[in-house]
Structure formats: C-alpha cells, structure tokens
Amino acid sequence: MQKTGYKTRQQDLLLSYLKEMQGKHFTAEDVRAHFEEKKISIGIATIYRQLEKLVNEGKIQKYFIDDHSAACFEYDGEKCNSAEKHFHLKCELCGRLIHLECEELEELGGHLKTEHGFVINPLRTVFYGVCTECLNKTK
Amino acid sequence: MQKTGYKTRQQDLLLSYLKEMQGKHFTAEDVRAHFEEKKISIGIATIYRQLEKLVNEGKIQKYFIDDHSAACFEYDGEKCNSAEKHFHLKCELCGRLIHLECEELEELGGHLKTEHGFVINPLRTVFYGVCTECLNKTK
C-alpha cells in the first residue's frame, strides 16, 4: 500500500507550495506560474503527475469548480489525513471548505453500505452547498 | 425573459431523447451516438448548443463528475424539485455513475441544515466510493 518512491527536488518544491497554500485552492497552472516567478522551472507534466499521486494518497483534494475550466486542488493540512471519519463541506458562494465531524453523518457511510452496497470514500467526497454565513448574507 | 427562438428538427429530436432518458444521465456524445444508431445525423456542435440552452433555461442539469471526462446532463422531468430528491454515487473503480433515490438520504439535507446550518446542493454533490459490483470483484 505504501509506495515510497524516490525523493526529488520537484516533490519537495510542490510540498512546500502546498503548505504555503494550505486551505486555499489552486490549479496546476498556478503551481507552474508560482515557480516560474521564482525562476524555478518544473515541467507541467510533472506537476500533474505529482498532484495525481497526492490525490490518490488522499493528501490533497481535487475539485471541479465551473464549466470546463481547469481542475482545482486543495491541501487541507495534517488533520485531514489522520481523521478519516469526517466529511468536507464546500461553500459554493464564499469557497470556504468546512470540516465536519458528526456522528449522524458517519452513519451515512454505514447506511450506504448496508442498504445500497456502496462504500463511500470520505476523503474524496465533498458536499457542495451554501454555508450559514453566506445564507445570512443573502437574506 | 422568454426567448422563444425557432423550432427545428434537431430541437424536437433532442427533446424526445430527453423524455426517453428522463432521470438518467447522458453526455453530449451519448446523444450523438443515439441518433447515429438510428441513422439520424446531428452535428455535435448543435447538440452542445441545444444542451447549453436547456441548462440556462433550467430544464436540464449539468454535472461535472470526474476528471477531464465529458460533462453529464440530466433531465428530471416536469416536477422542478425532483432533482433535489436524489444523489449521485460515483464508483472510483469502474467509473460508473449511480443514480440513488433514498428517503433516508433525503434526510441528510435536513440534518445538515438544521444541525449545521449548511444547505446542500444535490445537483452538484457526488459521493465517491466503490460500488457493489466492484466490491465483489476485488474480494
């Protein structure tokens, strides 16, 4: 399960970028531009491959915001890797990512499995909607 | 507000397809293939333009399921609120998109709202995980 792989300069660069961008979303192109600004060159293919690996490991998440535009990635920090029993809520208005731990919601997984034979993956599943703050604002 | 536009053969064909596919999801390519099978030719550009129009009118919904794959469309019929009563499950292994209607799941929206002040948007939310068939295969 634990594929170590080699440690590379590009990998480190990307990880440092993740920490810097923690809680914010970015595209593959954002990553490339960020390092180009610093006169550091990373191939876009490498960026895609590293990001894909991180997504598979559940370290970062991949979102599809609108239309056929570029995919957004987001790093949520250490806490997300340890706690597998929480879900993510993403506000469509303010873009905030909310971490939700809730017993009743945890039952959702059990229900889907026993009643529908579907094993949900909370690491990748994101509930889209509107958060409390934004609801109040629009009233 | 109500832009009538012209009535065309392609429009009628698409509408008949929608009725046939009511409650199921399909891609632009699915539409093209469906009519090709019947020896009816419709330009793919026309399909995209018609679908876009229908989305803007709120007649059909557009989903962004996966990676760089094609967008999914869905016609839920006359009743406007029906779309809010089902969710989508996406199998991470076989890629199948499953259409799930379940009363207990409908309560999820209510729970999120009353307990967490979050109004979920089922039109955009997709549960990722592994479906029954794939679970059995991997055993």
Next chain:
DNA sequence: TTGCGTGCAAAGGTTTTGCATGGCA
C-alpha cells in the same frame, strides 16, 4: 425577407502519454 439554427472544421484549453534523459538509492 429576416435572422436564428445548423453543420463542418478548426481552434481552444486542459490533461495525458511516449520516449529519451536525468537523478535517487
């Protein structure tokens, strides 16, 4: 007749892939 709808092909943008090279262990 007017001008929207259509079809074709080309363009557009994002992501993936093949292949030779570079670099970690």
Next chain:
DNA sequence: TGCCATGCAAAACCTTTGCACGCAA
C-alpha cells in the same frame, strides 16, 4: 547500477467558435 522521476512535445480529449448556408416565421 537499476529504476523511478522528469521534461518535452505531441497526442488525446472535450468543448467552443467562425463562417457559410439552410430554414423557420
């Protein structure tokens, strides 16, 4: 040294767009 990671460019892919023509009203 053995192999994975990288970089480049090309390919793949879905979708949009420009333009001339067709067709509804």
